Amino acid sequence: MTSPRRAEGAPAPGRPAWVEVDLDAIAHNVRTARQALRPGAQLMAVVKADAYGHGAVPVARAALRAGAAWLGVAVLSEALELRAAGLRAPILILGWTPPELAREAVRHDVALTVFRAEEARELARLARETGRPARVHLKVDTGMGRLGVPPDERGLAAAEALAREPLVLWEGTFTHFACADEEDPAPTRRQIERFSAFLARLEAAGLRPGLRHAANTAGLFRFPDAHFDLVRLGIGLYGYAPSPFVTTPAPLQPALAWKARLAQVKAVAAGEAISYGATYVTSAPEWIGTVPVGYADGYRRAFSNVGRVLVGGVERPVRGRVCMDQFMIGLGPAPAAAAAPAAVAAPPALAAPAAPGDEVVLLGAQGEARLTANDLAQWAGTIAYEILTSLDERLPRVYTGAALEEE
Numbered sequence: 592m593t594s595p596r597r598a599e600g601a602p603a604p605g606r607p608a609w610v611e612v613d614l615d616a617i618a619h620n621v622r623t624a625r626q627a628l629r630p631g632a633q634l635m636a637v638v639k640a641d642a643y644g645h646g647a648v649p650v651a652r653a654a655l656r657a658g659a660a661w662l663g664v665a666v667l668s669e670a671l672e673l674r675a676a677g678l679r680a681p682i683l684i685l686g687w688t689p690p691e692l693a694r695e696a697v698r699h700d701v702a703l704t705v706f707r708a709e710e711a712r713e714l715a716r717l718a719r720e721t722g723r724p725a726r727v728h729l730k731v732d733t734g735m736g737r738l739g740v741p742p743d744e745r746g747l748a749a750a751e752a753l754a755r756e757p758l759v760l761w762e763g764t765f766t767h768f769a770c771a772d773e774e775d776p777a778p779t780r781r782q783i784e785r786f787s788a789f790l791a792r793l794e795a796a797g798l799r800p801g802l803r804h805a806a807n808t809a810g811l812f813r814f815p816d817a818h819f820d821l822v823r824l825g826i827g828l829y830g831y832a833p834s835p836f837v838t839t840p841a842p843l844q845p846a847l848a849w850k851a852r853l854a855q856v857k858a859v860a861a862g863e864a865i866s867y868g869a870t871y872v873t874s875a876p877e878w879i880g881t882v883p884v885g886y887a888d889g890y891r892r893a894f895s896n897v898g899r900v901l902v903g904g905v906e907r908p909v910r911g912r913v914c915m916d917q918f919m920i921g922l923g924p925a926p927a928a929a930a931a932p933a934a935v936a937a938p939p940a941l942a943a944p945a946a947p948g949d950e951v952v953l954l955g956a957q958g959e960a961r962l963t964a965n966d967l968a969q970w971a972g973t974i975a976y977e978i979l980t981s982l983d984e985r986l987p988r989v990y991t992g993a994a995l996e997e998e
C-alpha cells in the first residue's frame with residue numbers, strides 16, 4: 592500500500608483516529624464486477640450514505656475511472672455534493688424526492704425515481720420552469736414492498752402518464768430485490784419474472800422503458816438474467832459480498848481500514864474495574880490500553896466486552912463498556928510489580944506490549960491479522976452495511992492508492 596495521502600479537499604487527520612480508504616481496491620472491485628457483467632450492460636456505483644462511509648466524491652471518481660457509468664444516491668443532497676465536486680456522470684436518486692426538492696434535481700440534471708402517476712405532470716411543470724428536461728426512472732415494486740408502482744395496470748397508467756409528457760425524459764425503469772443474497776433463489780426468480788412481465792406489458796403498449804435495471808451486488812453475482820441494461824453495485828464496490836451465498840469471480844478487496852493510536856497504556860492491578868458500570872473487573876494484573884474512539888464515532892456500544900482490535904498484529908479484547916469517545920482494551924497479563932501503585936515507570940523487563948502512540952486497527956489488516964466489517968457486524972448482531980455506514984464523519988478519511996495519483 593502506498594503511504595497515506597490526503598485526497599484534495601479531504602480533512603487533514605485532526606485526531607489520532609482515522610479511516611483509510613484504498614481507491615485501488617475500489618477500482619479492483621469495479622473491474623471484478625464488470626467481469627461478471629452481461630456484455631452491453633452498464634454499471635452504477637451506488638455511493639449513497641457517503642459511499643457507505645468511504646467518502647462519496649473520491650469513491651465516485653475512482654469508480655467512474657475504473658469503468659462505472661452511473662452513480663446512485665439515496666437523497667438529493669448526496670447528488671448535489673457530487674455535482675458540486677464537478678462530477679458530470681449520470682446520477683440517479685434511488686429514494687423519494689419530494690416535489691419541493693425536485694426542482695434542484697432537475698436543475699442539476701439528476702434523475703429522479705418516480706412511482707406515482709401524478710408526478711409526471713408535476714415534473715413536466717418543473718421542467719418547463721427550469722428549462723431542462725426532468726429525467727426520471729420509474730420504480731416498480733415486484734416484491735420488496737418498499738417503493739414502486741405495482742407491476743399491473745396501475746403501473747402501466749403511471750408509465751403512460753410519463754410517456755405523455757414531452758419534457759419528462761423517461762430514462763429508465765427499475766425494481767429492487769429483497770432476497771437476492773438469501774440462500775433460496777425462488778423469491779428473486781419471482782421478482783425477475785414479474786419485472787420481465789411488466790416490461791413486456793410496457794412494450795406491448797408501445798411504451799419504451801429506457802434503461803431496465805434490477806440487480807444489486809447479490810443480483811449481479813448470482814442472477815445473470817437480472818443484469819438487463821444496468822446493474823447497481825453497492826456493497827461489492829466496497830469489497831464485501833452481501834452474504835456467504837454470494838460468490839465472486841475474483842476475491843473482492845475491502846477498501847476501508849479504521850485505525851487509531853493508543854492514548855494511554857497502564858498496568859492495572861487485579862480486582863480493578865474498567866469503564867462505566869464496572870462491567871469488567873481484572874482477575875489478574877493486566878495491561879490496559881485506552882483507544883481514543885467511541886460510540887459517537889460508530890464504534891458500537893454493543894462491542895463492549897465482546898469486540899477485538901489489532902495491536903502489533905495481535906488480536907486484543909475490548910475491556911468494559913465502550914464510551915462515547917474512548918474505549919479500553921486488554922493488552923495481556925502484566926507483572927504484579929508493574930501494576931503496583933508505587934510503580935511510576937515499569938523497568939524494561941516489565942515493559943508493556945504496546946506504548947502510547949502505537950497503531951490500533953479497529954477494522955482492517957495489521958501484519959497477518961485482519962478484522963473485517965463482517966466481524967464487527969457479528970459482535971453487534973448487525974450487517975457489514977450498518978457498520979460501514981455508521982462511521983461518523985468526525986473520523987478523518989485518508990485516501991491511498993494509485994487511483995489517487997490520477998486525480
Ligand SMILES: Cc1ncc(COP(=O)(O)O)c(C=O)c1O
Binds near residue numbers: 825
Ligand atoms: C435501490 C437500491 N439499489 C441498489 C442498492 C445496492 O445494494 P447492495 O449494496 O446490496 O449492492 C441499494 C442499497 O441498498 C438500493 O437501495
